[in-house]
Amino acid sequence: MKASSSLVIVLVSLCGLAASVWSQSSSLDSCSSNLNVDGLPFNTTSLACISAWASENFILRYKQTSANTWSFVLSTPIANSYIGMGFSSKPQMVGASAVVGWFSSSGSGTVKQYALDAQTPSQVKPDQGSLTIVASSSMIVSQSNRTYMAFQLDTAQPESNLIYAVGPSGFTPGSTYQLMQHQDMTVTSVNFVSGQTTTEGTPYTRLRRSHGILNMLAWSILMIIGIIVARHGQQYDPMWFYVHAAVQSSAFVLGLVGIICGFVLENKISASNVSTHKGLGIFILVLGCLQVMAILARPGKGSKLRGYWNWYHHNVGRVLIIFAIANVFYGIHLGEKGNKWNVGYGITIGLLFVILIVLEIQKFRK
Incomplete structure (x- = not known):
């Protein structure tokens, strides 16, 4: 009885497999x-x-x-x-x-x-x-x-x-x-x-990819890492400052190259629907330049202006990152890269924000 039951199960399984193969092949x-x-x-x-x-x-x-x-x-x-x-x-x-x-x-x-x-x-x-x-x-x-x-x-x-x-x-x-x-x-x-x-794929694929990856890495990922170092690494003074400056300077240089790639790409493909994306990119670059100039004009620690400078520097950085993240997602949409790029970039940014929130909670509890 057990043998016949097993035989029936095997036959049914084989029939199902055959039907599946036939369906796929057809x-x-x-x-x-x-x-x-x-x-x-x-x-x-x-x-x-x-x-x-x-x-x-x-x-x-x-x-x-x-x-x-x-x-x-x-x-x-x-x-x-x-x-x-x-x-x-x-x-x-x-x-x-x-x-x-x-x-x-x-x-x-x-x-x-x-x-x-x-x-x-x-x-x-x-x-x-x-x-x-x-x-x-x-x-x-x-x-x-x-x-x-x-x-x-x-x-x-x-x-x-x-x-x-x-x-x-x-x-x-x-x-x-x-x-x-x-x-x-x-x-x-x-x-x-x-x-x-x-x-053919997408025209100017390498230039598109360079433009996207450089701006993703520079204006959001590295900038957020630089913020984490500045807010939660100050016990390692003065090393935290040099690391923060190095990360943000690298982000600015890479972002500048990424935006230049964008201008070159726009000229090559004669795009007619990138005016908003381009405008946001220029705005982000201006904020980045303001941050660089702010570093050069930073008051000393004992100056009465230091508090105002800190407020300006911190908030311009936050605005820059918010607009950069939004513009990256918009750029993925324009480039028709689909869900894979959206999910990958979103997970990366999400993990960085989770790390930042955890560190903020730990700092608050101390």
Whole structure:
């Protein structure tokens, strides 16, 4: 009896495993498999095929079907959101035109063109863009755990910089067709003749990363460490002062370099939506310069002005850090770095504040 029960459990487990494997494999597509999708609005035989976005299993099939007509079929896993494919003259999202498709809650499919005028959702405009989509050629269908978005473009040669995006899970556009910011995206360059694809990533990635990391480290992390040293290391006089000065001076230099990287980056990408971020950065730099000048004009310990100087120095530093933290989070949003950067930076700042609070409590109890 026990043996038969064990056998039943094993068989059920194997059936479950087989079902899971079959379900996962059925949601995959590859260029080695034939395109057998019912109801597409144009002939899809003899399409060229490339792995468009390997990490998301996006497969693109395409063909020039006449002198001025190109056919495209984008195959993706079912995303429970919108999928998009953009065409751009530059390897970047801004300035591109995109074909975006999704299924409503009732299961009906919608495909629309969008003009990607800026990175903010309000500037991603439905029913606008430079693409000429052939009438009655666009469709999005679901089959075998895959989504297929098909469309034809009236063009002699489509742009070779292609942008792929997937929307946040569970989101579908409403009656205004406004999109939320994508969950993930990639930029590629494709040779439509050879089928060779190159992942471009984000333009000026190294410069963007240098700008972000330097400002994160300088204006918030090192500045907070410098405050901790100044407030809770004074029993080690005068060593605490030299450490505090060294940390804050390093923070100022690194922050200055980070802001210069930001100016260079703005010039290279011709960004139109960074005025607030830039203004906050300049304000933070001005506060940093005021702190440096305050150190040079510091009154002696016995001076009547020392108390006023301390109040000024401490509070300007606090204001600087508050604005710096806010601007870093805003910069992560502009750079579309997503939750990983937000969480990592947030945890780091949170730990520093926990340390500061614990030390403040200990100091209060003494």
